[in-house]
């Protein structure tokens with residue numbers, strides 16, 4: 580028997596949840612134990628987590644009953660949705676409702692909800708600065724998450740609202756790495772003007788979440804924003820150039836150009852970057868580096884992240 584408190588982790592085989600599971604398992608003296616939630620307990624990733632010492636449990640965030648079972652007996656839960664799996668904010672809200680309901684049902688003492696801003700609070704739908712998408716959103720993959728905050732509040736779930744930042748891992752996995760122009764030179768392309776983009780190693784999100792759980796009740800009912808560093812496109816390009824040993828330029832485009840790039844989600848991401856650009860003061864202010872480092876003393880800077888990951892960035 581263990582007296583350690585169980586944290587049920589949604590998305591345990593993915594970036595955010597995986598970081599939290601590893602943070603718990605790597606701490607020999609942890610008061611917590613990790614319950615890794617996955618749709619497939621037999622996948623290689625799930626088996627790898629079991630081998631590391633996690634309890635692995637099957638559930639699907641689209642199946643509320645499976646969530647109730649998966650949260651039973653736990654102290655806390657890490658809740659995250661997977662927008663790009665379906666691209667539906669309505670579905671994200673329904674998934675958040677299922678997670679909040681399961682948390683309530685299980686009587687959890689602390690839930691971390693991985694959220695983002697409902698940008699419509701800053702840019703109402705009739706604001707012409709950026710197009711309205713899907714009929715009622717400005718940044719669909721942000722707005723649904725922000726809207727879903729209310730679901731946790733309405734059910735009186737003891738929740739911490741965790742505002743995450745742009746993953747630097749997007750340079751590896753999301754096609755946002757440097758590309759060669761017609762002149763053969765590498766460039767990164769963002770519609771951020773000269774404004775700063777809060778970014779972080781995806782792995783550090785879970786480590787910060789672990790720091791929040793370790794603080795007990797301190798962050799319950801609060802919103803906390805996390806980031807590794809706030810960097811302009813120029814600063815990111817310079818750090819990339821240094822790490823890769825080859826000049827990298829910052830290709831500053833307008834948001835409407837970015838929205839027109841034509842890849843799935845380009846309009847959503849164009850609006851997202853425009854929101855971060857136009858509301859830089861708020862957006863950076865809501866994501867504090869010192870707080871993030873206090874929660875996770877191993878917090879990586881962009882340069883540290885690059886030195887460990889530069890070989891993984893695909894270059895043509």
Ligand SMILES: NC(=O)c1ccc[n+]([C@@H]2O[C@H](COP(=O)([O-])OP(=O)(O)OC[C@H]3O[C@@H](n4cnc5c(N)ncnc54)[C@H](OP(=O)(O)O)[C@@H]3O)[C@@H](O)[C@H]2O)c1
Nearest residue numbers: 590592593594595617618639640660661662743744745746
């Ligand atoms: N990319 C960024 O810069 C960024 C920044 C901030 C926030 N976000 C947000 O982060 C979220 C994604 O988190 P992530 O990056 O940690 O995800 P991820 O790495 O893509 O991980 C996805 C994992 O979640 C599990 N999963 C997917 N659908 C599920 C379902 N229906 N029920 C249960 N588990 C499911 C899968 O596990 P199994 O296959 O094992 O079930 C998968 O391994 C998105 O909503 C995105 O908007 C992204």
